[in-house]
Amino acid sequence: EAQVTQNPRYLITVTGKKLTVTCSQNMNHEYMSWYRQDPGLGLRQIYYSMNVEVTDKGDVPEGYKVSRKEKRNFPLILESPSPNQTSLYFCASSFLAGDYNEQFFGPGTRLTVL
């Protein structure tokens, strides 16, 4: 089954404790992206990647890191989480070429930073 998986789905942590949210897709998509969703703000892009070893900042990259060492994986790293990073996070992927560029989303990771 074609899908984007994220782990963990729920995470409660404390300020300053490094964490990683994993994202993996099995559709051979070139493009991957991380978003955060906050009430009334819609989706805001954190980072994106056009292909392996190619990453770039989105609209709200502060406090986050990413890497793209393999095509299928795109982990999101919070080196020192703070309470304002409490949010619902989504990973998404898509093809780049032609019309096949609707994004496929993972199920989301609900993060609470105390």
Added chain:
Amino acid sequence: AQSVAQPEDQVNVAEGNPLTVKCTYSVSGNPYLFWYVQYPNRGLQFLLKYITGDNLVKGSYGFEAEFNKSQTSFHLKKPSALVSDSALYFCAVRPMDSNYQLIWGAGTKLIIKP
């Protein structure tokens, strides 16, 4: 600045009635336009897109959307609403010069009452 507006935070419709969820955009050129749906505790799912051609596009679950270039709108419609259509709906726009990035609306909560 380029933007996408969903002017209604919430839309209430009686089951069986037609529904419309509004989206207007302000971007340069001829963008790609998308609608996504988010059911409770789920990731976003692609509904439909407009790339070019017929202004009325059909998508999943009986939804359709009408592109209006002069009004820069892309309203989502369904002739007869179902209770199961209750969800959060997002409009997204990909400007042609965007490096594949999407600009997202804030979302509209659709409530279908029996």
